[in-house]
Amino acid sequence: MLTTGITVHVAMETSKGQVEIELAPEVEIPTAWSKKAPWPRCLSRWPSSDRAKCVKSFGFSLLARWHYHWQLSFLQAERVLLEHLDEDGGCRRRCFQALRQMKEDVWCPGRRPVITSHHLQTVLFWTCEKYPHAKDWGAFSKGLLRLARKLHKCVRQRFLKHFFVRSGNLLQHATAAELDAVAQRLALFLQDPGPSCGLLTFCSGSSSVDGCRQVPGSCPGGQRRAVKGVLPTSSTSEA
Template sequence: MKSFTEEAVEQYIQNKVDLRHRIVSKTVAEVQQIIQQLTTDISNKDARFQAISNSGIHNQNMKVLTPSYFLITVPLLGLSGYKESQVRHWRYYTAHGAKLLSPVRDPEELQQWLEVEQFSKSIQQWHETDVNIEGDLVPAKILTVFRELVEKSITSCKLTDKVSILEGFSSVVRVAVETPAYQVEVELVPTIEIPTCWPRKIKWPRCFRHWPCQDKVQCVKSFGFDLLASSNYHWQLSFSRAEHILMEGLDEDGGCRMLCYRVMRQLKEDVWCVRSKPILTSFHLQMVLFWTCEKYPHSKDWRCFHTAFLRMVRKLHKCVSQRFLKHYFIRDTNLLKYANTNDLDVVAGKLAVFLENPILPLECEE
């Protein structure tokens, strides 16, 4: 262990943070190549699914949630001209089409229904019963089609020694990808990309906030949002492009925001939350970063790494202790709502210990 001095931080960055970046970049390239091959074959079998691009670690279809747990969105084609639904009505069907006597629950804040008529242009395949019930595009049915395609393409691409389907309780499609270094779990999520449109219910930015600047706000909103097929009935809103734009140029004023984020992410993986599929991911830390940037919008707030970093860790500790972390764009959504409370308490305890005596590990701790 080393005290939290400037020299120790510099050494930690060189020995751990930069090393992580090199390892993850290599793993991303390997996984991306395999998934591109897989999704290209899937797209050839069913034109509704688009192959992912192979554009390195900054691929906007890929989120590295941990070094061994990736989320990859697979764009859906044949739907364009999105408009928000004006009429609310109840649904009385199961995810497989059977009739119900009572209606299905309404979506939560981060979710919504999706009707094919919300698109001014849609190819005939989206009206077929394999994905559509009473005019709704149903994620569970799309995931069933997609899973079958993934299984077939693993075989037809001769990837059975590198890729295997992971079974689970949900309909989400997860695969294990073997790389030379280690196994990576990949969640493959069919996604409708809706560029240039911002959801009306997302009231962002909040009034009287000075971060980000107005030009950045307009830029962020211009990239729109996505709808992810990751549950049975409801489509999940995602703002991955908006998040990417916010992360770009974060320290144009010479601040240390990105450095704080990278060191905090490394400590999370080394000490606070060491499992391969932990309760906190880089996405949660990104939300903490955004909230902290909004609360401390001025350049002077980010000149001293030590002060800025501990401020972010205190914010993380507060969120984990209270088991409440707001989504940056949807403030009423708790990203820790379904997290295991015992696991959160363990992480909160480790964060409290760190804040009492901030030290950096020389080696990874178990």
């Protein structure tokens, strides 16, 4: 256990290795929404207005950081968004899970990755806002590549805007060398995603539509013919 100011870092052993946890004092403010978070944005079509009201009803929190500084936190609001990702259909959650797996296994492995699950979650939220309809998430492979392109753009530009607080850059404390290394791996993946995604979609000899069957991670209505596990690619940037 390591104490730095008011923050406590705890190392825990799990079945997958050592995990480091940061503990900090938190003040919950469940009855109001921060004025520094003007959300939802004007003309935004995701989430629905009813869902947005539900999200804001959970309020926000203040996390104690350093030198008497308090950081805004929207953990409960983000959880609600994640829980209802696919309430209108589509496969946003499956795409996010695959993106996280690729990050952990290929793009940014290690115990202290420069890109965290929260970064990926923010990329997901921004992409859902840009592509708000269920039909935009009908094909698993297209959705995954869309998220990967958005992540690559943010890492390459070293800028990822906080989903609720416009002025916040979630990559501001990351080193340029670390981000450039991740950007390079993402670029290689986007050039030829097939080899890395061979387990996400594949053809099978069993009875199925067009001789192909979906694996966990795909979505209804999103069957795509794949050859030797290769995902279809596109040269169009959607980030």
